[in-house]
Amino acid sequence: MAVTIKDIAKRANVATSTVSRVIQDSPKISEATKARVRREMKALGYEPNYSAQSLANRMTQSLGIIMPEADVAIFQNPFFLESIRGISDLTNEKNYTMALVTGKTDEELLSRVKTMRRANRVDGFIVLYSKPDDPIVDFLHNEKIAYTVIGKPQQYVSETTHVDNDNYQAGKDVVCYLMELGHKHIAYVGADLERTVHKERVRGYRQALEEAGMTVNPHYIFGSEFTDDDISELFRLQPPPTAIVVGDDMIAMSLQRALHRIGIRMPEACSLISFNNLILADMMNPPLTSVDIDIFKLGYQAAKSLIEKIQDPEEVTKHIIIPHRIVERASCSRIEE
Incomplete structure (x- = not known):
């Protein structure tokens, strides 16, 4: 007979809802409880059915990653590759997937964001840039769609979770x-x-x-x-x-x-x-x-904050600052008077 979450709950002496939240890696469950439940899952050989769980929760377990207006230079810029690597590291931990959203203009980008959301292809979005009067951010905010921004947003600053450097x-x-x-x-x-x-x-x-x-x-x-x-x-x-x-x-x-x-x-x-x-x-x-500027951590924290918001819509807005440091190499030298 297949092992169920009821079996896990009984062995771990917790409610079945707690087991579900552990599988979702909910921040509301303590690390000690998570560790106990996961031990029992491993002992019983239980493998979570993420597809069934997503259907039950009406979630896709997928994040949309919005690039700036796309041209060749954007895809050649290692900043975006490294930030996506940070996002990927966190999504792998949380059993989420990613979907890149690109477009040659703001209008094209906005159209694709709307299509993805209305087709329920993603649970939320990470905006990999920040600029004034962004129609994509306007849409996400006004439609009350979960999103985070890498950079300091120029709209709805106090209401938008974002990850940035100073x-x-x-x-x-x-x-x-x-x-x-x-x-x-x-x-x-x-x-x-x-x-x-x-x-x-x-x-x-x-x-x-x-x-x-x-x-x-x-x-x-x-x-x-x-x-x-x-x-x-x-x-x-x-x-x-x-x-x-x-x-x-x-x-x-x-x-x-x-x-x-x-x-x-x-x-x-x-x-x-x-x-x-x-x-x-x-x-x-x-x-x-x-x-x-620790680009990897910018991406990682943006994804972490977004998933927390998806799992708990009441999660507080966060403004996360990643520290920076100067790495000295040979392109600077002391100048003598």
Whole structure:
């Protein structure tokens, strides 16, 4: 005769509802009770039927992962791969699956999110980015669909569970790091103000310079789209920058190539520091000093928070900050007066 949850409950001296919650890994059940129930499940050779349980709970045991508007660069960016790896690690623990949601425009993305939700293909969504006036976040919030955001949301901030770094502080920290090396003329390349993460980093950069009594030179600040001529013009300014803060490692890779083409040596003529600490940072020449934002943990915590919200709609809203640290490599050097 097949083993049932009633058999497990009797052996563990708990209610059948408790066994069900242990199978769902509910946060409402203590770790000690979970361990006792799982011991009995193992002793009796019980294998949970997740498909039947999902049907009974009207859940899909699946999460939708919403990418930014998709182009080739998005899929080549290791940030998204690493955050998805963190999500995958947690979903495997909880016996959930993932479904990527992509689109070339906001409208296409929104249409696919609506289709997935109305067809009951997923229980909730993780938004892998944050930007102002996002129609996808508007839809998720207004329809009361469970979701979490990686990054600081620009809508419904107090009501939205999100996982982020303190990007404002990180922006200040990199400037302070460069000033400790003696740099006074510090530019910023990659100021993509459409994305909240870059907006916050630029805000921190500006604040650190102002607190040090330095003027923020608007000609020192570039977006993520630049040419060799733009970078040459930057170094023709008086005084030219001796260091550059870069929006992220992918932009830094392009900037490093541009500096090489126009004959600016790193770090002798210009130091470079960036954000994200992707694997490619260690492979650049010279290796890139970068801020490690623990991308894996961003994804892991976003998935954990979402599943907790799915299992308990009354779960409190969380604002989780993942610590960052500067990883020093050879792209920055001390400057002598």
